[in-house]
Amino acid sequence: MEAVILAGGKGTRLKPYTADLPKPLVPVGERPIIEILLRQFQKAGVTRVHLAVNHLAHLVMSVLGDGDRYGLEIKYSVEDKPLSTVGPLKLISGLPDDFLVSNGDILSDLNVALLYEHHLESDATLTVATHNRSEKIDFGVMELSSDGRITGFSEKPVYRFSVSMGIYVFSRQVLDLVPEKTTFGFDDLMHTLLKRGEKVCAYPYDGYWLDIGRPDDYEKAQQDVARINEWLS
DSSP states (O other), X not given: OEEEEEOOOOOGGGTTTTSSSOGGGSEETTEEHHHHHHHHHHHHTOOEEEEEEOTTHHHHHHHHTTSGGGTSEEEEEEOSSOOTTTGGGGGOOSOOSEEEEEXXXXXXXXXXXXXXXXXXXXXXXXXXXXXXXEEEOSSEEEEEOTTSOEEEEEESOEEEEEEEXXXXXXXXXXGGGSOTTSOOOHHHHHHHHHHHTOOEEXXXXXXXXXXXXXXXXXXXXHHTHHHHHHHHO
């Protein structure tokens, strides 16, 4: 297996932790976030990782090197400008027919080898690891008709969603739909694939998942260090 890790973002929502460090190098316990990902991928059978970098790329490259100490081959793809979450894939040559893609700030005990196997068995163009989330609305929610009449009411309802975990398996043919050197996000890709009627599959997962996008997420990760270290043992 080969994987692409998207590690080019500025991590502005995670300030002040990202004031001097690129987000993938922010430590969780004694390890940078991205090292946890690399070690998990290697354990699952990934042999080569392509790192898409932009912001403070030289720091990421100097810390991770060629990947030898992680038992991996690391290749770097440097963006001249931010290309969002899918645009950077277009810059990477030689990707196999199917490959993993992950955001560089994800913590999860998901077994990516099983995700990859599911993708191949389903013959999907894109497979998205998904997680169920519940959000409570702390207000009374009105249902309105087109003329402003209240037709329904719910007091502090709980809505349940199936959300993307930021971990995927792509078929290489997807790259034909990605424009050259243009900002192109996962939302753009999903709209394009669904409009074309492509087979896009979900891989539901109910284990541990944390997207380290905000300071409170980062604090939660620090509380879970012992659990995270168990994945790597």
